[in-house]
Amino acid sequence: MSLLLGEIVAALGGELLGDAAMVVERLASLVAAGPAAISFLSHPRYRKELLASRAGCVIVAPSMRDEAMARGACLVVDDPYLYFARLTQLWKARHAPAQPPGIHPSAVVDVGAHVDATAVIGPLCVVERGARIGAGTVLKSRVTVSEDCVIGDRCLLHPGVVVGADGFGLAPHEGAWVKIEQLGAVRIGNDVEIGANTCIDRGALEDTVLEDGVKLDNLIQIGHNVRVGRNTAMAGCVGVAGSADIGAQCTIGGGAVVLGHLKLADGVHVSAATVVTRSILKPGQYTGVFPIDDNAAWERNAATLRHLHQLRERLRALEKQAASGLTP
Amino acid sequence: MSLLLGEIVAALGGELLGDAAMVVERLASLVAAGPAAISFLSHPRYRKELLASRAGCVIVAPSMRDEAMARGACLVVDDPYLYFARLTQLWKARHAPAQPPGIHPSAVVDVGAHVDATAVIGPLCVVERGARIGAGTVLKSRVTVSEDCVIGDRCLLHPGVVVGADGFGLAPHEGAWVKIEQLGAVRIGNDVEIGANTCIDRGALEDTVLEDGVKLDNLIQIGHNVRVGRNTAMAGCVGVAGSADIGAQCTIGGGAVVLGHLKLADGVHVSAATVVTRSILKPGQYTGVFPIDDNAAWERNAATLRHLHQLRERLRALEKQAASGLTP
Amino acid sequence: MSLLLGEIVAALGGELLGDAAMVVERLASLVAAGPAAISFLSHPRYRKELLASRAGCVIVAPSMRDEAMARGACLVVDDPYLYFARLTQLWKARHAPAQPPGIHPSAVVDVGAHVDATAVIGPLCVVERGARIGAGTVLKSRVTVSEDCVIGDRCLLHPGVVVGADGFGLAPHEGAWVKIEQLGAVRIGNDVEIGANTCIDRGALEDTVLEDGVKLDNLIQIGHNVRVGRNTAMAGCVGVAGSADIGAQCTIGGGAVVLGHLKLADGVHVSAATVVTRSILKPGQYTGVFPIDDNAAWERNAATLRHLHQLRERLRALEKQAASGLTP
Structure with a gap:
């Protein structure tokens, strides 16, 4: 070489x-x-x-x-x-010789699926009825693309990826859960890469969407009805809850969590392990991580943190006293 | 349609x-x-x-x-x-035509497994010796059910689910680890749904148990010996460490972590990304998440947080001084 | 029995x-x-x-x-x-009769892979060209070992493990991402155990390395170029970002995150759900977790936390005032 x-x-x-x-x-x-x-x-x-x-x-x-x-x-x-x-x-x-186009004999591809002749369906993949796999797209091995899900051109899906499992939809009823069938699918644009064992759930009514150029690392969870905008990249172990609407050109650090039904503007950068609990409409870098420390120091500070609100009240009381000129 | x-x-x-x-x-x-x-x-x-x-x-x-x-x-x-x-x-x-009952020809089902005639074992699933799959239960595709694990009736397991891998049991010995063979199995009740790529480990001695009506989203880890009570639901990316005992009708938000050997009462609701570090014996909503902020504000507050215990001591000193009437 | x-x-x-x-x-x-x-x-x-x-x-x-x-x-x-x-x-x-050595007929093993005669390649595994599987090593089922990756002797890889998917390497260019092909592989020592659905990415240029005796639980992400030292153990759902260098005899608690390019010395113990944001060169136990509380108490304290830096400034002002002997 x-x-x-x-x-x-x-x-x-x-x-x-x-x-x-x-x-x-x-x-x-x-x-x-x-x-x-x-x-x-x-x-x-x-x-x-x-x-x-x-x-x-x-x-x-x-x-x-x-x-x-x-x-x-x-x-x-x-x-x-x-x-x-x-x-x-x-x-x-x-x-490195590229995998030749075509469907590996061990893959299970439904006769009602549409696989472009230039796509690669690797060993032990599953492509269900109505799914579409675009030109030049590669499913490495052990990838599932569920029914009616659409993958664009020049995409790369790593082993263990699951596209189109049911979103997590449940209605409570008398202490138990009634399943909401997930009638939408997943639509993935062109030039999208999806890391090993990452999951993209199908939508409840409309589709879950990954736009062109999205890059997802391994072990990421994308909930139902989510939209991920063009060229947004997410590092490993990120969780995006249902119906989140994430803009273009965002980066989401590893292990971050985005709660459901939130909106992130284009150009939002979320630091690793940060939990996004509210919509972010202004581009920028956002963080929320408890600082690591030796365990003893952490214990002291964490214990105090549970009384932080009281500390503020006590500080206020002192300030008032000082302002009044009274020392009791 | x-x-x-x-x-x-x-x-x-x-x-x-x-x-x-x-x-x-x-x-x-x-x-x-x-x-x-x-x-x-x-x-x-x-x-x-x-x-x-x-x-x-x-x-x-x-x-x-x-x-x-x-x-x-x-x-x-x-x-x-x-x-x-x-x-x-x-x-x-x-x-949508339902998957017909039966075992897909690409699935690998041990002759010593018991699969109900009305169950669906989808493409490329593995069902090992002694496993039992109940009536009407569906293993979508690429699901593994390991030896002696039992799945009840009307369950739905999404692609990539692993039931019954070894729990993480190790005894330290001269700087290395000696494996504790996991001799228990997994017992899953009726009407349980398990999301894509979720893992339920087999027990060390007794079984890991998911009771009737439990609903698990994608990419969840359930450690060995855990019990999850009736109708408890967990969102994606939750981690439950070994021997945790989680009650019925609980909800665990996405990305939350439950440490090992803890007990959660019935009706405990854990917010997303919260770490449960102690048993919770009273129903209610529990949270522990560092608030997200723009990165600069976070840096200032996080730096101060590492001195929070000292801040409290300084506040106390001021209070004492004020109470004594002395201004030095 | x-x-x-x-x-x-x-x-x-x-x-x-x-x-x-x-x-x-x-x-x-x-x-x-x-x-x-x-x-x-x-x-x-x-x-x-x-x-x-x-x-x-x-x-x-x-x-x-x-x-x-x-x-x-x-x-x-x-x-x-x-x-x-x-x-x-x-x-x-x-x-429990052990799985007999050999390659299950449903596994897809490239003719250019090297599998020791005493190894077990379970059902529906994929072993690519140039991969090496050592003596006595067991790939349970549905495991992928990608090209040129090396697994030592007496290893145990649980279902769904992916060894050697591409690391997450991207160069930004005009608002989009250009893929950095991952030319390294993965080298895994002897006596390593890897839990279900865990992913070990291949290196960008050099190899990703797990040394002898490493034990990984389920759903862990190991990024490209990472080194994990001898006998280090990680609990479920840990994420290790690219190029982290983790010493020997470490333990990493469940759900912890280690950021990229950091160094952890031998004997570092990271608590569950802790985010390692800086290198740790001294053995010991390290923690950073927001304490769980009932939701109302958390809300009050989290809101105050966003003003913690200001609180410190106010405390300083009071201290100055007290020290000057002035009560305004």
Whole structure:
């Protein structure tokens, strides 16, 4: 597995300061790279790693050209991280044979499902009646797409994904629960990636929707009737409750929870493990996490927290006293 | 896909104020409904949506009869939400052919498993030796029921569910872990629904138990030896640690965590993302969530929180000083 | 299913004070045990349960010998909990036939995968090209091991586990995301257990690594490039973000989240539902959880928490005033 530096530049562009005949045997981080590796500097704050790196060639921004040249071969590009992303794609395309289009014989695809001829349905997947799988979309293995759910083009669904299980709809009746059948489906746009064992529930009446370019990590739960806007990305273990309406270009950190029926504007960024309990209509970064501490300190502070409201009342009383000029 | 209003009333009851020959082509929310749709008003606070709705017919409570009549056809029933739930069931029964009973040829069912003749074992399920699947129960697809686990009647297990994996039992020994084999199984009652990719571990010695009518959403973890009482419902991403004993008619919000060996009384309601760190013996609503804020405000407050105990001490000192009448 | 007390002692050692011919029909907790059961006392704080127990024989530490003898047969051993763990293994080995080595006919194993002849590949598993499965390792059912991932010897992977799905790597570009292909794999050592529906992502450039003896419960997410050190154990629903470096002999409580690129030293213990937002270089127990309370009390305290920083400023002002001797 190798590429010449010249091949990389021919395919992806950039200004090469070094030997086009150099053989690149691997991609690596600055720290792990050896002389046969190409690496990249995504941010000037890693300058020290750059100078210490043994990488045969480094991808850098124009601002780092001089420092990079001083240490050896480099590739100068506008956005090194983006260039590196494209290089991983080039590398994979050259070295890892793609799964051929078609339906693996072990997959169970209903005759009433519509699978594009260029799609890949991997081993042990289930595609139910009325489901549609678009052009170039890949279901890796052990993916379920339930009836009438639609997946767009160029999507990638990792193992264990479940699209279109019933949303959690129940009406209380005499102490028990009566099921609300989920009559909607799931509609997923183009260029959507869904991580392993993530679940997207079907809608109760209308459809649950993931718009184009949405990226979901592993073990995420998307409840019924949710909308996730274009290019929004969520890290692992996020839970989005039913009927939440999440805008475009949002990022949701790992383990965050979005409660039901809330609206998040475009460009809202939720920190990891934060619980969104109200609609957020203004772009920005939002957080709500109890700070970690050694256990003894946490115990003291958590115990006090349970009396915080009282503390405020006591503070107020003191302030009043001070303001009145009376010391009893 | 359609039903006459008259057919709906014949099947489900209610007082129809409108034309029994009206053709209902879909069920929809008040906002999304058009003239061929039936909708419902679950709560008077949505009165405004009712008045603005284009729905051909609306299901309402007796208290809303006059307002609903003024705008067009309506169906007056005691509990509109419950009626709507039953209507979704009627709709599905009429329009979506149920999976026929029997074992899909791609499922792997041990000869020593007992599957009721009216049960549905969907594609790519695994049912191990000694497992029992009750009457009318449906395993949708890619469900595992491990050895000796018992599922009651009329249950619904969504794709990816794992019943009866080993509980997490380990004894420490010289810095490593010695496995405690899990000799119990899982016993699931009747009318239980389990969401996609949810896991119910087998017991260490006795069985893990889900009682009748329990409803679990997706991606939930139920540890070994847990008991979940009748009709308790849990939203997605809940984690229940080993040997927790959860009462009947509880609700556990999404992403909540219940620690091990705790007891929750009947009728305890835990808010989403709350961590239950102590037994709760009194019914009621319980919460513990760090409030979300813009990131800068959160940082300030979180930093202060790490000194909260000290703040209280300082407040006490001031109070003492004030009480003593001394201003130093 | 039964064992004689004498057989147990012959296999596992310990000092038997009682009849070696006693027939043990089950293992049980002190509370649930009847006369045909053997139980164990893991800690002197359960002395009361010991005295009330109807167990036919009890495994105890030397310090409890006299009290245990007074109530009936007992087995005196150095570490009763460890002994009990080994007894569960003996019990299972005698009574539950192990899955025979080999590849279940329903599994999909690539011809370019390497599966040791003593390994078990259960029903409906997927093992991709270049993957390696070590001696005595068991993939229960519906497990995916993706290409080039390596699993050591004597590992146990429960149903639904996904090893080697793509890490979540994306470069932003003009408002959309460009995929970073994940060119690393996953390397798992010996004696590792992985719970149901847990996901271990492949590395971006280097491998994601679980060292020997790691134990993971269900529904855990391990991001790309993570290292988990020897004998570290994690309870259910933990999320570990990319490039975290977790030491040996750590424990991570259920539902905890470890953010990316952090380092945890050996011997760090993270409490359940705690969010690790900074590296922890000193062994110890660390916690950060909002204390649960009844909902009304929580609301009051959470509202005040959003003004905590201001409260501190007000307290400072009062202190200054007091220190200056001025009461305005």
